[in-house]
Amino acid sequence: MRFVRQRTALISDAAIKQYIKYLDEKNLLGKKFILHDLDEVHLFVASDVAKQLQVKLDELMERNSYSEFGQEGSGPRGN
Numbered sequence: 001m002r003f004v005r006q007r008t009a010l011i012s013d014a015a016i017k018q019y020i021k022y023l024d025e026k027n028l029l030g031k032k033f034i035l036h037d038l039d040e041v042h043l044f045v046a047s048d049v050a051k052q053l054q055v056k057l058d059e060l061m062e063r064n065s066y067s068e069f070g071q072e073g074s075g076p077r078g079n
Contacts, residue, residue: 006047007035014040016057023056 020043024034029052036044
């Protein structure tokens with residue numbers, strides 16, 4: 001009997017792929033989730049972690065983005 005795991009294909013740039021591989025290596029989503037590393041920008045990951053992975057990537061993007069007027073009261077006039 002063969003077991004088939006549901007998988008999701010991911011396409012990203014090389015830097016994001018390295019972050020995804022880091023999450024997998026450190027089990028930061030609770031388990032290993034990379035099923036197949038295809039090339040420098042493509043991966044197959046377990047479908048059951050896709051939403052968790054999206055949350056982690058959103059958090060990373062939020063931490064690494066800058067907005068001059070991102071918070072109320074932080075404008076040039078303090079408004």
